[in-house]
Amino acid sequence: MKKFLTLILFLVSFLTTYAQQQPGVEMADALRSSGKIYVVIAVITIIFIGLAIYLFSIDRRLRKIEKEK
Numbered sequence: 001m002k003k004f005l006t007l008i009l010f011l012v013s014f015l016t017t018y019a020q021q022q023p024g025v026e027m028a029d030a031l032r033s034s035g036k037i038y039v040v041i042a043v044i045t046i047i048f049i050g051l052a053i054y055l056f057s058i059d060r061r062l063r064k065i066e067k068e069k
Contacts, residue, residue: 031037 031040
C-alpha cells in the first residue's frame with residue numbers, strides 16, 4: 001500500500017510539472033519588451049516597504065502600551 005501511494009504521488013507530481021510547461025505570458029513579455037516591468041517592480045517594492053514600515057510602527061505602539069500596563 002505504501003509503494004502504491006508513493007507511485008501515485010510521483011505520477012501526480014510529474015503531471016503537474018508537465019502541465020505547467022506553457023509558452024510565455026503575453027502580458028509579461030509585452031511589459032518586459034517596453035521596459036514597463038521595472039515600473040511594476042518599483043511600485044510593488046514601494047508598497048511592500050510601506051506595509052513593513054506600517055507594521056513596525058504598530059508593533060512599537062503595542063510594545064509601548066504593553067509596558068504601561
